[in-house]
Amino acid sequence: MSRIVVDPVTRVEGHLRVEAVVEGGRIVDAFSSGMMVRGLEKILIGRDPRDAWAIVGRVCGVCTSCHSLTSVRAVEDALGIVIPRTAELIRNLMECTIQIHDHVVHFYHLHALDWVDVVSVLKADPARTAAIAQSISTYPKSSAAYFSEVQQRIKKFVDSGQLGIFANGYWGHPQFKLPPEVNLLGVAHYLEALEWQKEIVKVHTIFGGKNPHPNYLVGGVPCSINVDEVNAINTERLNYVGSLISQAEEFINQVYIPDVLAIAGFYKDWASIGGGLPNYLSYGDMPTRGYAHPEYFKFPRGVVLNRDLSTVHPVNAKDKQEIKEYIAHSWYNYQEGNDAGMHPFDGETSLHYTGPKPPFETLAESEKYSFIKTPRWQDQPMEVGPLARLVVGYAAGNTDIREVVNDALGRLNVPKEALFSTLGRTAARALDAKLAVHYMREFFGQLLDQVKANETSTFNPEKWNPSTWPAEAEGVGLTEAPRGALAHYIKIKDGRIANYQLVVPTTWNGSPRDGRGQHSAFEASLIGSPVANLEQPLEIIRTLHSFDPCLACSVH
Amino acid sequence: MSATSLPNANSAPAGYQRVYVWELPVRIFHWINALCIVVLCATGYIVGAPMRMFYAAEAYQQYWFGTVRFLHFLAAFTFTFNLAFRFYWGFVGNEYCRWTRFIPLKRWQQKEIVEVLKADVLQTKLHGPISTGHNSLAATIYIGLFAACAVQIVTGFALYSSMSLGLLPRAFTHVVALFGSEFPIRFLHHLMMWFFLLFIIVHVYLSFYHDYIEGRGTVSSIIGGWKFEKRKHD
Amino acid sequence: MDSSRNTIWSAMQSKGYNRRDFLQFCTMAAVIAGIEQSALGSVVEAFEKVERPPIVWLHFQECTCCSESFIRASHPIVADILLDAVSLNYTETLQAASGFQAEKCLQDTIKKYPGKYILMVEGAIPTADGGVYCMIGGRTAEQILQECAKDAGTIIAWGSCASNGCVQAAKPNPTGATPVHKLVSQPVINVPGCPPIADVMAAVVTHLLVHGRAPELDSLGRPREFYGRRVHDTCYRRPNYDAGLFVESFDDENARKGYCLYKMGCRGPITYNACSVVKWNEGTSYPIQSGHGCIGCSEEGFWDNGPFYQHLRSFPGFGIESTADTVGATLGLVTLAGAGVHAAVTNIRKQKLIAEIHAEDAESNHQKES
């Protein structure tokens, strides 16, 4: 029996540490630790609820804007504010934008190096890469000359002896199974994606003024529309958004999706590794008739238990029995004691580190080993994320979701069960992006219709002034962030924040086990995974990356 | 019938003598200062909370808000140099305007503060003579006022330093570094405006009040320079 | 010189540029950097000789939006920076290696290039309770920072977190979050902003590479080049400000005409940043252009100066909406009322007071006369 410590887990947002116990080449136990905390839930108390979006926006710059959106939803829910339809469409466009951006950056820049061996690129025949590229996609940058240029660039880079971010990677590991030509394709698109990702975020810049961290507003969106004015969202701005969506459609459908499917074809063994938990939670998102009407969301809300796709269980995030956060293995205190589970409306954030004094070697022996709290739905652990989103949607019979999922399963020639795996998670993320860009086009068309009909109001001023607020109010904001189900709970008292709690996707997935010993998603999916070489824990980071961990989010 | 038996105020001055307390430079300082502070408060307030005005015209057709700010800065410079002059005059002017009169270090000054406080707040009668220049309480409050002026000048010029290449404002750039950013500076500068407004209310009221209870021309002294003092018994 | 080491010249050769292209590139770089023609020779030399400078990018208490911003750079694009201009040897967000292999990248760099490597820090450093609120590889952020700072050639603090503490340092700062410059003895180039603008970040790096020295800094350690002016000084809505034309409510008539956002709380007048000139995401827009006031994200303590929808913070200790003005006006009214009451009381006592004063005066006159 031996122990592997991976700290830092790189190519994730933030400070993730994983300790795994390996026996006979398989993981028998795993400990996932969030190693950084900022105490934002405490910092929020006493502030103006209208400022909260900006503060919680800084929870994360990777899924940037998700927390801001969730926050304004929470405040609007508490105060009973309904935003104009035009504002809803703009928010949807911005949300689709981060969905797509985050997924692409995750796949190419955070995840790809788990599947693509950069060094083997030097052995590739660019002409064959070109042939492969042309066979799977109509993307124009696919000539042999193009791939050869990329190869030359990598060669010079490797020859320089300064390997930069590629130094000490697990190159040559037996788990790398792509032929050199496909590796070259992957590396070329690594660079291509790096250039493209800075384009799509301009949708945020146009409507929100900047990216990362675009601006939001309680009651709507801050930008005004006026097609007779250069100082507002006008035809030029709308055209700009339109062309960014076109670029995104091309990139997702002609680069991202084909790449994922091509790479997945070589790694079908990973369709039975890393499945982890059998339960999936999605809050649903992309409102089409207001946030108060989840029945019209593009992505349905619900829970699937035990991978039983015949039933979708309803979710009520306000129900004090449904969602609770535990701290049995987390560095916090609850007034009611370590074993209590707190509904986030009454949640507490009282830091109490009890781990070893740094520097230390191991955490697994300590009772508490993470700053991540442990959320549970009806006391059960849930996986959240793009996969959960699709699984819940699939189970709910959503036609768009069924179509993309069935199409991908068909093309890979794998059964539905393949979804519940490391590979399934990675593929689901790509399909999620495909849906997002599809909806983006739809929302954009509807936005133009609004403009045409001269219904351009983007802000509801009724409850802007705190003197119009009740003395006490509470609300929940729910969002499907790129990494999954995100909830913000706010309590407002006398115009100020009395309590604010975030339960974040990576809090669900990356948390430590609960008091009953039930593992959360990271730990559950690592247990049982093979590890070929204890010195090169490629399998561990592969499965972890399939969740796209975000530690700043998970702890906040 | 002797004047002394007349029971009305006009009949009293026989026992007083005229004293020249406020020299012309002090009076000029006072009124320039008063004017500047009123202008600074008014323009500063508008800078902080501009009213809705002229929304029918386009930006290139008007500059009123810029003009208000300009007036603020104009008054600010006048105010600063005027105060610098008064600082100097406090070393060379007559005995009534000296700095030593402002700072209540002596026992009689402290006693007088208590005395005046009683007269002002409890409205007791003034016992015995109080200073012919500033009474010691007023003088102490003026020290506070001068300190407030200094704060306004430091914070004001610190804010102004980013808008100017002038040597004087530029000398205050390091103040920003001291505070970390302009946020607290601007807040303090704004907050201090209210000190001035409160001062004006109290000061003007007390001037008339003392004029009234002392009955020796306090208010007119800051215009004409003369006060009345009871003749010493020989 | 070891010919296997990559210089910018050899990097360009490998991309198929010839010597003339290279000289042209140097001239452009020099012009951009403001170097006189006569000094051009030294630029050429610098690019020919210098091996790609090693960079260590540390991540502490952060949201990683600074890294995210950095990869949005458009001129130069980040792939060119990473492959051709620098050698990014350690950055948890992007590097291939994990765990001890990653830590080895860090150790190798600081051992091999003492005094030469550029240390870039993203995030604040928690100092409360022994630094346990951010630990990597079992060591605290502060231990790691100190080790890396000791032999660093240049230190850059990315973003407001590393330069002034940012959100985690907002009251009550539960983890003792501290900016870099308060913990290290060397000078630090502060590049504040939440996050800083991508092209500003790229330009700060380029400035270092081209000149081989830090850009000129102001009294807060910020490059003058980008933090020398307020957002307000170059804001395109400034004519509306001077004309007193303000947005009164979001999406009102005035908002749709692009009037000044000052009354919606814009902090542009007290915020030093390049947003209104460089703008965001390849010059696409900036907060004000998209209708929201500047919240002052590059200024120390901006989080504690809310609410963001009035241009000065609320008055501490009173309701959320109480400004200095509401407090001041209340005090003013109380004072006025006090003076009024005082005057009334004085008036009632008038007869008595006057009588007493005259009695005294009469007596003293009488004494003199007799």
Ligand code: HEM
């Ligand atoms: C009695 C003295 C003064 C008072 C009562 C006063 C009051 C004010 C007030 C209320 C503001 C508006 C602050 C805000 O809400 O943002 C202001 C702004 C300002 N004041 Fe003063 N001030 C005084 C003296 C000065 C002086 C001596 C200067 C020196 C130059 C100065 C320079 C400024 C500047 C630069 C601003 C910012 C204006 C802008 O950005 O447009 N002030 N002042």
Ligand code: HEM
């Ligand atoms: C913004 C308004 C004002 C300010 C800041 C102000 C300030 C001052 C200061 C600093 C002094 C001391 C003068 C010196 O020693 O140089 C003074 C004296 C005086 N001021 Fe004003 N003043 C203001 C308005 C007025 C007004 C409107 C009156 C008239 C009713 C007035 C009446 C006097 C009198 C009578 C004195 C002499 C007081 C004494 O004997 O102690 N002041 N004032």
Ligand code: NFV
């Ligand atoms: N976990 C997480 Fe996020 C996402 N997606 C937020 O809600 O990444 Ni930073």
Ligand code: SF4
């Ligand atoms: S400065 Fe702002 S953007 Fe950068 S890491 Fe800190 S919170 Fe994120």
Ligand code: SF4
């Ligand atoms: S919008 Fe802001 S930065 Fe622009 S002019 Fe108005 S106050 Fe200044």
Ligand code: F3S
């Ligand atoms: S909020 Fe920040 S992004 Fe620029 S306009 Fe203000 S400094």
Ligand SMILES: [Mg+2]
């Ligand atoms: Mg939480």
